[in-house]
Amino acid sequence: MLRSFLTKQVHFGLYNTSTILQRTMSTVPTMKAVVVKENGGRDKLIYEDVPRPSATLGNVVIKNQFIGKTLSCSFFLSSGEVVELGEGVTDFKIGDRVVHMGGNGYAEFSEVSATSVEKITHDVSYETAAAGALQGLTALTMVKSGYPVAKDDYILVHAAAGGVGLLLCQLGKHLGAKVIGTASTDEKCQLAKENGATYTINSKTEDIVARVNEITGGLGCHAVLDGVGKATFEVSMQCARRLGTMISFGNASGAVDPISIAILAQKNLKLMRPTLYNYMATREESRYWYDELFKLVEQGVLKFHVHKVYDLKDAAQAQQDLEGRITTGKLLLRP
Ligand SMILES: NC(=O)c1ccc[n+]([C@@H]2O[C@H](COP(=O)([O-])OP(=O)(O)OC[C@H]3O[C@@H](n4cnc5c(N)ncnc54)[C@H](OP(=O)(O)O)[C@@H]3O)[C@@H](O)[C@H]2O)c1
Structure with missing residues (x-):
């Protein structure tokens, strides 16, 4: 079962390490990230330096604050701050507090499509947003x-x-x-x-x-x-x-x-x-459900239980704990 989690992750491409390795040798700024270079078990989640992304057309770069850990490494939600806007991005500004759903996030910074990002519009912390959204x-x-x-x-x-x-x-x-x-x-x-x-x-x-x-x-x-x-x-x-x-x-x-x-x-x-x-294929649908969710959080109807916040470097341990069924509520990674 684990093998299939990580196989998926390679397909979704947290970071394509073959191209990264060529670029790491140059002088581009780097960041810490968890990468997968080959299929396998949780020991293939490798914490190392990779080039820091910059925002290309239609994308934003987010400085990640918390990353919600899931059993499947390829689909999760992270929270953070927009630090760079790619060409054509008009919905966001630098400093916006946002959540992002998808992949490409076990890292200090993530470059993601602006269409997959939503603002945290309510009085909801980064930790709460990543833990519960x-x-x-x-x-x-x-x-x-x-x-x-x-x-x-x-x-x-x-x-x-x-x-x-x-x-x-x-x-x-x-x-x-x-x-x-x-x-x-x-x-x-x-x-x-x-x-x-x-x-x-x-x-x-x-x-x-x-x-x-x-x-x-x-x-x-x-x-x-x-x-x-x-x-x-x-x-x-x-x-x-x-x-x-x-x-x-x-x-x-x-x-x-x-x-x-x-x-x-x-x-x-x-x-x-x-x-x-x-349920969230369009911006309107996405906005609607996030609003409904954050309202319930503000009203105290929904409370998110955080099992533990792990350092990003301990992603493999978090994976092991999830698979071992010893956790309750949400596991978070912190870059
Ligand atoms: N459809 C969607 O869009 C969507 C979105 C989010 C999540 N999901 C899926 O929903 C499921 C639950 O997500 P979650 O975030 O609540 O996960 P979670 O916190 O990891 O909970 C999973 C629970 O499943 C139970 N379980 C039973 N058999 C298991 C096994 N063989 N291995 C591991 N756990 C097992 C365990 O509870 P007990 O020990 O009490 O049995 C475990 O705590 C996952 O499969 C996830 O992929 C789907």
């Missing part, structure tokens, strides 16, 4: 658009103490739903409860389907929000009620096996596999 937007779009959660709904959230999971618990409670959270330890279950889960199920020691039936009087959940993927898919389908919705939004345990759509007919289920990008 990616998972926050994922959770928010799911409970508002994927399945509009209503008061008294039963919502099953897998990995409820994970980054997205904790925020789904908070949002579910805010919307008046009864959140049933699963997690692999009692400590994680407790954290899910503190974040709004009404019920929790220890996924290692309890039968999830039986407990959901017990809690919902045998009816099942109005919606199941599943970021675990392969390991939980069938359980999730069993936990959804007739006419319910199953949202499979992540693959923490691996990709879900192919299915026959005929299984949906058993309960007239709606099955969805969203990605955040498709």
Whole structure:
């Protein structure tokens, strides 16, 4: 599984090290970055000096403050300050506080397309923005658009103490739903409860389907929000009620096996596999969801739990901790 994370990263190109190595020998200013020179395990995340980027056409350079660590190294959100504008960039000015979603960010500075950047318009710190925006937007779009959660709904959230999971618990409670959270330890279950889960199920020691039936009087959940993927898919389908919705939004345990759509007919289920990008494809959509998110942060509805801030040089350790499932909430890297 790890091999595929890093393979992806090479494709997305944090830094293309073959060209970089030629240029590093010259006198261009350098910066610290985590680069991947070959596919492999977390030991291939190498911290070293690379040329500092400058802004080309349509791009900006951001001085990164915090980088949100995710299991997949190729997709994450970072926060920072705009320090350079490329030709044609009119939406931003030097000094703007921004977030950036995508890749190209395990570094002191990142050159990114201005179209992938948003201003932090509210009274939200860099740390909070990096800690919560990616998972926050994922959770928010799911409970508002994927399945509009209503008061008294039963919502099953897998990995409820994970980054997205904790925020789904908070949002579910805010919307008046009864959140049933699963997690692999009692400590994680407790954290899910503190974040709004009404019920929790220890996924290692309890039968999830039986407990959901017990809690919902045998009816099942109005919606199941599943970021675990392969390991939980069938359980999730069993936990959804007739006419319910199953949202499979992540693959923490691996990709879900192919299915026959005929299984949906058993309960007239709606099955969805969203990605955040498709909710935020235009500037207007992106602005809308960030505004909604930052408002909820300002109102204190959403609180982001930071597990730990790691030095950028310790990115491999952060990766190991995430894979080891010993973390709760968000891991941040600090250049
Ligand atoms: N669709 C989108 O646009 C989108 C956006 C953001 C994230 N995601 C995806 O959503 C999922 C959750 O993201 P997150 O940021 O909340 O991740 P996270 O904080 O790392 O949480 C993942 C949790 O999944 C559980 N898990 C179960 N099996 C696992 C395994 N084999 N390896 C690792 N963890 C496992 C663990 O909780 P327990 O120990 O309690 O089981 C773990 O804490 C990820 O797959 C991520 O890629 C999707």
